[in-house]
Amino acid sequence: MSGLLTEMAQGSLDRLERARAAESEQALWARVSDAPPPPPLRLSPEGFDVIAECKLHSPSAGDLSAHTVDIESRIKAYANGGACAVSVLTEPTRFGGSLAHLQQAARVLLPAKVPVMRKDFLVDPYQVMEARAAGAGGVLVIVRMLDRSRITELLDCAAMLKMFVLIEAFDQADLAVANEVLAARKGHDEQTLVGINCRDLEKLGVDLSRLEDLAEYLPEGHPHVAESGVASIDDVKRVVDIGYALALIGTALMHSQEPCELLDAMLAAGRECALAARGRSLRIATGVAGKDEQ
Numbered sequence: 001m002s003g004l005l006t007e008m009a010q011g012s013l014d015r016l017e018r019a020r021a022a023e024s025e026q027a028l029w030a031r032v033s034d035a036p037p038p039p040p041l042r043l044s045p046e047g048f049d050v051i052a053e054c055k056l057h058s059p060s061a062g063d064l065s066a067h068t069v070d071i072e073s074r075i076k077a078y079a080n081g082g083a084c085a086v087s088v089l090t091e092p093t094r095f096g097g098s099l100a101h102l103q104q105a106a107r108v109l110l111p112a113k114v115p116v117m118r119k120d121f122l123v124d125p126y127q128v129m130e131a132r133a134a135g136a137g138g139v140l141v142i143v144r145m146l147d148r149s150r151i152t153e154l155l156d157c158a159a160m161l162k163m164f165v166l167i168e169a170f171d172q173a174d175l176a177v178a179n180e181v182l183a184a185r186k187g188h189d190e191q192t193l194v195g196i197n198c199r200d201l202e203k204l205g206v207d208l209s210r211l212e213d214l215a216e217y218l219p220e221g222h223p224h225v226a227e228s229g230v231a232s233i234d235d236v237k238r239v240v241d242i243g244y245a246l247a248l249i250g251t252a253l254m255h256s257q258e259p260c261e262l263l264d265a266m267l268a269a270g271r272e273c274a275l276a277a278r279g280r281s282l283r284i285a286t287g288v289a290g291k292d293e294q
């Protein structure tokens with residue numbers, strides 16, 4: 001595991017210990033198990049969606065808060081721009097996040113029925129319950145940080161709470177684990193996305209070619225998410241052309257003074273590309289494709 005992930009895992013365990021000391025697992029479960037279900041994640045029939053991310057700081061970009069007057073306005077802008085979900089960092093030391101941000105986002109998004117995803121370095125089902133207690137409808141699960149049985153426990157907990165999960169992979173080995181875990185869950189009533197993160201965890205740079213290189217190893221039957229480094233309309237077109245149904249976009253939106261407009265433009269471009277790709281497949285399937293499409 002990279003130095004950063006090791007640091008994040010330790011920090012996550014420390015936070016978990018403090019949280020458990022403040023509220024037992026039984027008490028937290030009692031609080032969330034009877035709560036009304038979160039807004040479901042709904043994907044567009046037009047073939048492309050964006051999970052818009054709120055992160056005030058990041059190891060790669062440093063301070064990202066310059067254009068965020070208040071979190072609620074940013075979250076509303078994401079919903080108005082058409083995000084299918086909003087990812088909120090809750091990691092405090094390197095990402096400037098907190099559970100309070102998650103709670104604020106969930107409250108603001110409730111009328112629009114857009115779910116919020118807890119973006120953190122989760123290591124225990126307790127933290128999935130914490131996310132639900134804060135109003136979240138989804139969580140991130142990073143394969144690289146966990147063994148198979150712990151991934152399964154996190155997925156089980158999320159499913160019981162009607163939350164979606166974004167399973168995150170960095171390489172082929174992560175995808176082999178994701179494939180194995182998901183194969184054992186066929187037929188479960190749950191919503192699981194699988195994402196490839198393009199960030200190099202040592203150098204912190206991004207390389208979108210990872211999306212092409214790993215596409216063939218992605219589990220079938222789950223929407224695929226392009227994560228990290230999707231920063232422009234051209235990037236969006238590229239990920240849709242490779243076949244990704246969603247992009248998780250943080251830095252570019254945080255740098256934007258007009259995130260609603262940027263999101264709207266990215267969605268329009270992605271959906272136009274998805275439509276063109278469908279047209280190409282249809283022409284090939286019906287045998288009316290041009291020579292360069294075959």
Ligand SMILES: O=C(O)c1ccccc1NCC(=O)[C@H](O)[C@H](O)COP(=O)(O)O
Binds near residue numbers: 055197229249251252
């Ligand atoms: O954002 C970082 O600098 C980072 C560094 C190390 C591990 C994780 C990191 N970010 C978490 C993410 O996965 C991204 O926030 C997410 O994919 C959005 O990426 P981007 O659009 O590039 O901000």
